[in-house]
Amino acid sequence: MDEKGLEFPTMVYDEGKVRFLAPVLPEGWEKAVSPSGMPVFFNPHSKLSRDMAVLAVRAYFDRKGIRICEPLAGCGVRGIRITVETGTVSKLVLNDINKFAYSLMRKNVEMAGLTDITEVYNLDANAFLAAHSSKRLRFDYVDVDPAGSPAPFLENAIRSCQSGGLLGVTATDLASLCGTDVPSCIRKYDAMPYMSPYSKEMAARILVGFVTRTAARVGMGISPVLTFYRRHYIRTFVRLTYGKTLAKESFKNIGWMFECKSCGNIQWSSYFEPFKLCEVCKSNPRVFGPLWLGELTSKDFALKMLGIVYEADMKDAYNLLRKISDELQTVPFYYRVDEIGKRLKSRVPKPADVVDRLHSLGFNASLTHFDGQGFKTDAPREVIERVFLKLTSSEA
Ligand SMILES: C[S@@+](CC[C@H](N)C(=O)[O-])C[C@H]1O[C@@H](n2cnc3c(N)ncnc32)[C@H](O)[C@@H]1O
Ligand SMILES: [Zn+2]
Numbered sequence: 001m002d003e004k005g006l007e008f009p010t011m012v013y014d015e016g017k018v019r020f021l022a023p024v025l026p027e028g029w030e031k032a033v034s035p036s037g038m039p040v041f042f043n044p045h046s047k048l049s050r051d052m053a054v055l056a057v058r059a060y061f062d063r064k065g066i067r068i069c070e071p072l073a074g075c076g077v078r079g080i081r082i083t084v085e086t087g088t089v090s091k092l093v094l095n096d097i098n099k100f101a102y103s104l105m106r107k108n109v110e111m112a113g114l115t116d117i118t119e120v121y122n123l124d125a126n127a128f129l130a131a132h133s134s135k136r137l138r139f140d141y142v143d144v145d146p147a148g149s150p151a152p153f154l155e156n157a158i159r160s161c162q163s164g165g166l167l168g169v170t171a172t173d174l175a176s177l178c179g180t181d182v183p184s185c186i187r188k189y190d191a192m193p194y195m196s197p198y199s200k201e202m203a204a205r206i207l208v209g210f211v212t213r214t215a216a217r218v219g220m221g222i223s224p225v226l227t228f229y230r231r232h233y234i235r236t237f238v239r240l241t242y243g244k245t246l247a248k249e250s251f252k253n254i255g256w257m258f259e260c261k262s263c264g265n266i267q268w269s270s271y272f273e274p275f276k277l278c279e280v281c282k283s284n285p286r287v288f289g290p291l292w293l294g295e296l297t298s299k300d301f302a303l304k305m306l307g308i309v310y311e312a313d314m315k316d317a318y319n320l321l322r323k324i325s326d327e328l329q330t331v332p333f334y335y336r337v338d339e340i341g342k343r344l345k346s347r348v349p350k351p352a353d354v355v356d357r358l359h360s361l362g363f364n365a366s367l368t369h370f371d372g373q374g375f376k377t378d379a380p381r382e383v384i385e386r387v388f389l390k391l392t393s394s395e396a
Contacts, residue, residue, distance in 0.1 A: 006103055008039040015047055015077060016054060016313070017085050020108040022075045032232075039100040041074045041147060049145070049235055050078045051317040052305075053168055056226060056237045057141055058086045059304040060166045066140040067091040069132065069160065071125040071153065076105035078143060080112045093139070095121040095128045129156035143168040149176065150207075151188040154214045163242035166225070169211060172233040177203035194257065194288040197336045198266075200229045200370040201296075202257070205332065208236050208292035212250050221246025226305065227296035228324060229370050236296070253294030257333070258285035264343055265381065266333060268293055280381070295329040323369040327376065330364070334374035340388055349391040351375040357387045 010021040022042035025033065033043040057068070066088050070079040073094040083089040092114060094105050102122035109118045121128055132138060133156065142165070144150045144157045150169045161167050171177060176185040179195030179202070186192060189210045194202045204227050215222045220240050227236040254271045260278035269276055271290055278285050302325040309318045341348035351367055351374060358365035358377050365377035377384065 006100075006107065008100060010104070013042075013044070013077075015044075015050065016081045018077060018081050018112055020075060020077050020080065020111060021104060022077070040096075040098060040104050041101075042077070045231070046145075046233075048230060048316045048320070049170060049233065050081055051314050052226070052228070052235065052320075053078055053143055054082050054085045055305040055308060055314070055317060055321075056166065056168065057082050057088065058308050059301060060225065060237075060239075061086075061088050061140065064088050065090040067093070067138075068141040068143070069093040069095070069139040070143045070145070071095045071129050071157065071160075072144065072146050073105055074101055074145075076101075076108045076120075078145060080108055080114060082141070082143075083114055083117070084112055090117060092118040093121070093132075094118065095123055095125060097122070097124050125153050126156045129153065129160045133159035138162045138165070140165045141168070142166075145170045147172060149173040149188045151210065154211065155218065158211075158215050158218055158220060158240060161240050163220070163240065165240055166237055167211070167222075167240055168235065168237050169207070170233050170235045171203075171207050174203060174232065174234070177206050177234065191290055192288050194259065194286075196259070197339050197371075198333050198374075200234075201333055201368070202288065202291065204229055204234045204236065204296055204370075205291035205293070206289070207234050208238070208296060209254050209290050211236065211238055212254055212292060213290070215240060216247040216251055219244050219247055221248075221250040223250070223298075224292070224294075224296055225298045225301040226324070228320060230320070253292055254290050255293040256287055256289040257291060257293075258287055260285040264339075268332060293332045297324055297327070297329055299325055299329060320369060323367065326366055327368055328364055328366040328378070331376050331378050334368045334370060334376045335384065336371060336373045337375070337388075338373055340384065341392075344385060344388055346388055347392040349388065353391055354384075354387055357391060358383070361387070 009024050011024050023038050073096045076094045079092050079094050083092045105120050142157050142161045175181045178199035179193035191206045212222050222238040224238045257268045262283040263281045265280040306321040337348050337351050355365045358379050363379035368374040
């Protein structure tokens with residue numbers, strides 16, 4: 001036991017408006033933190049993810065007295081920050097299977113002065129969530145933040161969320177979702193991923209599609225309010241609403257993506273539509289999905305979050321939200337300038353110049369936070385190629 005009554009060495013951290021204890025970080029943490037070898041997992045690189053959770057809860061709930069829960073809480077900092085920094089929480093419930101995490105969470109709850117409104121559990125997350133699935137015990141906000149895939153916890157997390165509530169989900173298993181490990185994506189998400197220059201958006205769409213299908217199974221519809229990619233993870237926040245009709249409505253946003261190996265054309269179709277031939281060259285394309293083809297983010301919601309980024313140390317969140325709120329939401333997938341340049345054997349223009357030129361021609365277009373080399377547009381392929389050739393020849 002150390003002098004703080006914990007079984008392992010800890011140090012004091014400050015994040016947002018909260019001071020808390022977490023294990024001393026292992027050597028090399030500046031590059032990456034792995035859960036193995038730490039008595040309780042804490043990753044300082046996930047501050048942005050926690051900032052975004054604080055902002056999302058503040059933007060989503062316009063009333064006080066909400067009940068929130070973190071079923072995989074680690075040292076508890078996420079739930080504690082949401083409670084302290086939003087001022088809207090009347091009940092905080094933290095859980096972690098690790099007994100060291102349990103003692104650390106209790107200590108951190110005490111340090112934050114939240115003992116009266118907090119319950120702390122040391123259970124398997126599925127057992128804990130299932131015990132909170134009856135109407136009276138459900139939460140307004142559930143934050144599923146595993147090291148790896150959220151798939152094993154998703155159905156119980158959805159069942160423990162009130163109708164009209166908000167669910168936050170992280171996936172760090174990008175090798176599966178981005179298509180490096182195809183069998184593992186099929187096993188966990190029941191979806192065929194697409195290893196491509198556009199993998200990051202595909203990963204987000206597979207994840208949101210999986211959340212939709214899981215919610216539909218238990219009679220709930222979803223609507224994503226914010227989805228983003230960052231370095232080692234994808235995170236989405238979705239509104240959950242009970243109702244079979246809403247579940248069916250959400251399902252209309254699920255579909256398939258097709259990539260033509262002959263000409264590189266990408267197209268998509270609804271879940272219920274039959275297999276399509278390439279619209280450009282009539283070849284047989286490869287099929288990926290099922291995935292979410294609707295809006296990944298509500299622009300209004302992103303702008304609302306942007307409006308409440310109130311602290312200097314949320315600069316990262318501010319920059320990300322600015323990019324996301326400018327992003328074209330009505331078109332799934334982006335193009336990469338280097339890919340198009342390679343195909344056209346042309347030089348590579350700046351994505352911002354392509355976007356400006358497409359705007360001047362009357363098309364919708366934007367950069368994308370998924371990829372610094374990417375841009376989104378509803379312009380047809382021929383127009384994009386013309387813009388490319390024009391921009392690269394005028395540079396010559
Ligand atoms: C990525 S960490 C959580 C980090 C935390 N949300 C934060 O923002 O700092 C994932 C946590 O899940 C816990 N965990 C893993 N499997 C679990 C299970 N089946 N039930 C409950 N907790 C589990 C681990 O002990 C670990 O503390
Ligand atoms: Zn084709």
